[in-house]
Amino acid sequence: xxxxxxxxxxxxxxxxxxxxxxxxxxxxxxxxxxxxxxxxxxxxxxxxxxxxxxxxxxxxxxxxxxxxxxxxxxxxxxxxxxxxxxxxxxxxxxxxxxxxxxxxxxxxxxxxxxxxxxxxxxxxxxxxxxxxxxxxxxxxxxxxxxxxxxxxxxxxxxxxxxxxxxxxxxxxxxxxxxxxxxxxxxxxxxxxxxxxxxxxxxxxxxxxxxxxxxxxxxxxxxxxxxxxxxxxxxxxxxxxxxxxxxxxxxxxxxxxxx
Numbered sequence: 001x002x003x004x005x006x007x008x009x010x011x012x013x014x015x016x017x018x019x020x021x022x023x024x025x026x027x028x029x030x031x032x033x034x035x036x037x038x039x040x041x042x043x044x045x046x047x048x049x050x051x052x053x054x055x056x057x058x059x060x061x062x063x064x065x066x067x068x069x070x071x072x073x074x075x076x077x078x079x080x081x082x083x084x085x086x087x088x089x090x091x092x093x094x095x096x097x098x099x100x101x102x103x104x105x106x107x108x109x110x111x112x113x114x115x116x117x118x119x120x121x122x123x124x125x126x127x128x129x130x131x132x133x134x135x136x137x138x139x140x141x142x143x144x145x146x147x148x149x150x151x152x153x154x155x156x157x158x159x160x161x162x163x164x165x166x167x168x169x170x171x172x173x174x175x176x177x178x179x180x181x182x183x184x185x186x187x188x189x190x191x192x193x194x195x196x197x198x199x200x201x202x203x204x205x206x207x208x209x210x211x212x213x214x215x216x217x218x219x220x221x222x223x224x225x226x227x228x229x230x231x232x233x234x235x236x237x238x239x240x241x242x243x244x245x246x247x248x249x250x251x252x253x254x255x256x257x258x
Contacts, residue, residue: 001130003121005114005128006185006254012163013134015155016190018045019224019248024151026233027251029086033126036079039092040143042100043131047091050082051231052149058092061116072119084233100139108138110178114146127254134163145174149185149257151215156192156199156204161206184196185257186215188250193220212238 008017008024018041025035038061039046044054057078064071079088103112116127130143145148152167154160164187174180187210193199207214219242227237234244 001126003123003125003128003255004148004257005117005130005146006149006151007130007143008151008153009132009140009144009167010152010154010160011134011166012154012160015153015160015163015225016188016218017041017153018049018131019228020128020151020153020190020218021046022049022228023247023253024254025127025129025232026084026235027086027248028127028254029084029164030235031251031255032086033255034086034124035088035127035129036125037082037087037089037122037129037131038094038124038242039089040139041092041131042094042096043133044091044093044096045228046089046131049228049231050089050233052080052082052089053090054093054258055080055091056095057090059095061090061097062096062113063102075119084249088129096139103142104138108142110142110145110174119147128248141170141174144170145178145182147182147241148252149182151185151254153188153190154202155190155216156196156202158198158202161202164206184213186210186213186238186253188215189217191220192217215253216246218246218250219243 008021025037039058047054051085061075062079062183082089126201132140132143152164154164179236187206189203215233222239223238227234234247
């Protein structure tokens with residue numbers, strides 16, 4: 001199987017993007033898939049939630065250019081083990097903002113991140129996941145264009161759903177103006193609460209708008225916050241929980257996607 005690049009994005013923060021990336025990546029690695037997780041969010045939360053330190057890896061990845069053998073070797077050295085079989089990461093930190101400024105200053109093309117990631121496409125990886133920042137500024141658009149598949153997590157609230165609409169409009173523009181060849185894998189409802197009308201209405205509206213593109217729901221769960229605080233995936237923190245079961249359903253959707 002050729003390496004698939006999956007970008008996880010929404011125009012609104014606080015919708016569970018990093019939680020989604022961690023639990024999908026680890027879930028896929030537990031299925032025997034080789035996975036590399038990239039943290040394009042300057043907050044660097046992906047590394048923290050995996051229990052490892054934040055570093056400038058993403059900054060180096062996006063600014064060094066890979067024009068010679070030494071640079072390519074250095075970029076390979078930015079990959080870190082997560083302590084989990086088949087799962088690696090390139091951590092980010094606040095310096096990722098500098099990479100965004102660098103790309104804008106140098107007027108890098110929309111295809112730039114895809115070109116940068118070519119260095120990993122022959123490493124027998126099954127998946128490369130990109131965790132993105134809510135802001136645009138050029139970095140998110142390039143991360144979206146790099147993707148074969150896009151997952152859009154959305155909390156069950158009005159503003160988050162508006163972020164979905166804005167992001168799908170960006171994908172349309174990337175298709176029409178920049179010849180993006182990827183596709184939307186699905187919309188992932190997060191922070192779902194059976195007891196609130198807002199959650200039920202939001203889910204209903206998503207299904208009316210996106211139909212079969214709506215992925216299995218992820219309920220609001222304290223164990224997900226606890227897992228992130230302890231630097232663990234949900235499968236490590238509470239493998240028998242409903243949250244673990246729900247994320248595995250999404251993992252299976254990813255495995256089926258073409």
